[in-house]
Amino acid sequence: MPQVFVQPSFGKPWVRRYWAETLDRAVPFREPDRAGLLDPEDLTGLNAAHPSGRARFWGATAKHDRRMDTVTAGDVVLLTGRKRVLAVGEVGHGLRNPDFARHLWRPDPGRCVWSNVYSLRAFWPTDIPYEEVWALPGFNVGDNFMGLRFLRPDPAAAVLELTADVRVAAPG
Secondary structure, three states, rough: OOEEEEEEOOOOOHHHHHHHHOOOEEOOOOHHHOOOOOOOHHHHHHHOOOOOOOEEEEOOOOHHHHHHHOOOOOOEEEEEOOOOOEEEEEEEEEEHHHHHHHHOOOOOOOOOOEEEEEEEEEEEEEEEEHHHHOOOOOOOOOOOOOOOEEHHHHHHHOOOOOOOOHHOOOOO
């Protein structure tokens, strides 16, 4: 079973800008200014996961390094905001590269830069109210998913079942 994690991704204005730049559309990563920032192993991994040379990307801060080290291709992320699951993604390739992250998202000076970056080999926009997630085993009513969270196996299985219909549709 893939690992499932929940990641807030649409709260603050700067995060909504990140969404627009790297989730609403796939980003070309082979362009010299981007590819030059990648280690050869990561460029190889991205090329294998995304033969088109384009991918959607998201990330996490350094405080999540240890957990992000466990993320592998095929893991599933719920991208949340506005009290909804706004999208479901399937991880393509993960890497730790603050320079690449800085190039992707161009954070304001002093803003925390994501050091962990992961591509999504599949991306399904959704509109699942939190209430549907709260009704699943292992979740609590009123939980607003305020931080990156990796789910235990039983809640992960329930989420995969909830999102199964969405995930069978053609990946975006």
